[in-house]
Amino acid sequence: MEFRHLGRSGLKISEIAYGNWITHGGQVEADAATACVRAALDAGITTFDTADVYMNGAAETVLGDALKGERREGLEIFTKVYWPVGEYGPNDRGLGRKHISESINLSLKRLGTDYVDLYQAHRYDYETPLEETMQAFADVVRAGKALYIGVSEWRAEQIRAGKELADQLGIQLVSNQPQYSAVYRVIEAEVVPTSVELGIGQIVFSPIAQGVLTGKYLPGQPHPEGSRATDEKGGGAQMISGMLRDDVLERVQLLKPVAEEAGLSMAALAVAWVLANDNVSAAIIGASRPEQVQDNVTASGKPLDPAVKAKIDEILAPVAKTDPALTQSPDPRP
Numbered sequence: 001m002e003f004r005h006l007g008r009s010g011l012k013i014s015e016i017a018y019g020n021w022i023t024h025g026g027q028v029e030a031d032a033a034t035a036c037v038r039a040a041l042d043a044g045i046t047t048f049d050t051a052d053v054y055m056n057g058a059a060e061t062v063l064g065d066a067l068k069g070e071r072r073e074g075l076e077i078f079t080k081v082y083w084p085v086g087e088y089g090p091n092d093r094g095l096g097r098k099h100i101s102e103s104i105n106l107s108l109k110r111l112g113t114d115y116v117d118l119y120q121a122h123r124y125d126y127e128t129p130l131e132e133t134m135q136a137f138a139d140v141v142r143a144g145k146a147l148y149i150g151v152s153e154w155r156a157e158q159i160r161a162g163k164e165l166a167d168q169l170g171i172q173l174v175s176n177q178p179q180y181s182a183v184y185r186v187i188e189a190e191v192v193p194t195s196v197e198l199g200i201g202q203i204v205f206s207p208i209a210q211g212v213l214t215g216k217y218l219p220g221q222p223h224p225e226g227s228r229a230t231d232e233k234g235g236g237a238q239m240i241s242g243m244l245r246d247d248v249l250e251r252v253q254l255l256k257p258v259a260e261e262a263g264l265s266m267a268a269l270a271v272a273w274v275l276a277n278d279n280v281s282a283a284i285i286g287a288s289r290p291e292q293v294q295d296n297v298t299a300s301g302k303p304l305d306p307a308v309k310a311k312i313d314e315i316l317a318p319v320a321k322t323d324p325a326l327t328q329s330p331d332p333r334p
Contacts, residue, residue, distance in 0.1 A: 001044030002301045006281045007174040008199025009148060011117065013076050015275055016300050017047035018293070019205060019284035020059045030062055032288065037066035039290035043297040049177075049203065049284050051080035051122055052107050060110035072113060078203070079107045080152060080177075082122030095125035095133040104145050119146035120177055123329035124158050134165040141171045150175035150203070155327050156190040163198045173200065175281065178327065180204035181213060182273045182316050183248065186326040192279045201281030204274055208285070208296075212243045213270035215256060219246040248319045255315060262308050264298060269312070271299035276309055 003012045018040040020033065037048070050063050060079060067075065081103040084093040091098045104119060119140060125133060137149045149171055151162060159176060166173035176195060178187045180202065187202065195202060208214055252266075259269040274283045285296040313320075 001046075001297065003046075004281045005201070006118070006148070006203070007195070007201035009172055009174040009201075011076065011148060011174070013047040013203075013282050014045045014300075015280075015282050016043075016045055016271065016297050017049050017076075017078075017203065017282040017284045018045050019049040019286050020063055021049075021051070021054050021205065021286060030065070033062050034066040035290050036287045036293055037063065039287070039293040040297075041070065043293060044300075045293075045297065046074060047076040047078070047282055049078040049205075050111075051083075051120075052085050052103055052110075053080070053083035053122065057085050057106070057110055060107055064110055064112035068112065076117040077111060077113060078118040078120060078150070079111065079116050080120040080122040081107070082125065094128055095121055095136070096128045097132055097136040097139075100133070100136040100140065104140050108145060115144055116146050118148045118150050118175060120150040120152050120175070121154070121162075122152050124151070124154050126329070126331045126333055130161055130165060134162060134169055134171075137166075138169040138171045148175070149173045150177060152177035153179070153327055153329060154191075155324070156194040159191065159194055159200060160198065163200065175201050175203050177203045177205060177284075179206045180274060180277075180280070181207050181209040182270060182312055183209050183213065183243065183252075183320050185320050185322050186324055189322065190324045191327065192277070196279050202277070202279050203282045203284060204280055205284045207274040207283040208267050208270040209243055212248065213252060213255070213266060215252055215266040217244060217249050218253070219249040245319075251316055251319050255312060258308060258311050258315070262305070264302070265295050267292070267296055268299040269304075271296055272302055272304045273309060273312055275299060276304045 002015045004015045006013050048063060050059050052060060081100055082095060093099060140146045149166060151159060154176060163173050178191060180187055255266060259266045262269055264272060271283050274280055287293045
């Protein structure tokens with residue numbers, strides 16, 4: 001496993017991180033989830049990403065239980081705040097002081113740890129002054145409950161404004177967590193250049209496009225049983241539906257000989273493509289079986305040949321999403 005600095009900070013994280021969005025506490029039973037975490041640890045992964053809202057807090061609990069007994073100093077644990085969890089009232093969502101200060105305590109309890117290495121704003125909050133949000137994050141850091149602050153799915157101008165306030169408050173805003181893959185490249189035009197300038201690293205989710213880039217979904221064919229596309233209970237089917245168009249799936253099938261030539265599985269090829277972006281500090285992988293972890297980590301430490309990357313880009317160009325406007329947070333204002 002190779003390690004990279006998280007943005008311009010001194011924190012080093014495994015370039016492949018393990019995340020439990022959708023799977024833990026929902027699509028995967030606790031024993032299977034623990035087996036996947038153990039496989040991640042065995043593969044050298046030290047960075048684990050979750051959020052309070054994942055399966056209404058259950059994902060944080062499962063991850064905390066799976067990491068029990070591990071040396072805390074040898075791990076980097078990330079979580080997020082914004083969405084409501086469980087029963088909620090008007091102050092149980094967003095990035096107001098009350099929600100942030102209460103949510104961090106609940107997350108730490110579920111994770112079974114005294115602090116998280118990175119606490120992230122899961123979306124941008126249009127209803128709360130950014131000054132209030134950043135001051136609340138600064139208080140979390142100064143209380144020793146988080147070491148660094150990050151954001152997720154913020155637009156370039158929002159990241160810039162947040163970084164300016166963080167600098168004024170003397171805390172380190174070091175990361176952004178966007179969706180990014182060879183078929184979803186919306187951060188490249190604006191978010192990445194801004195982040196490079198500001199010293200912010202990307203911790204990207206869905207590097208294999210929620211399984212689409214593995215090639216297991218075939219155009220015109222039923223979806224494989226047990227796959228994310230059939231997960232109605234946990235919400236996976238809804239999340240992946242927009243990428244299951246036949247034109248996308250047909251293009252993905254053209255990547256098979258490229259992967260074979262590179263000596264990688266389709267999934268590992270997709271992860272390697274993401275890691276070829278120097279602004280990416282880590283690619284988050286998820287898994288429902290340990291062997292998926294073992295396969296994905298083969299991308300670590302294997303720089304993608306520029307000619308191979310160019311071939312992937314050429315194949316997927318007709319179906320890749322690139323519009324920066326697709327990065328957006330919910331705005332409840334009229």
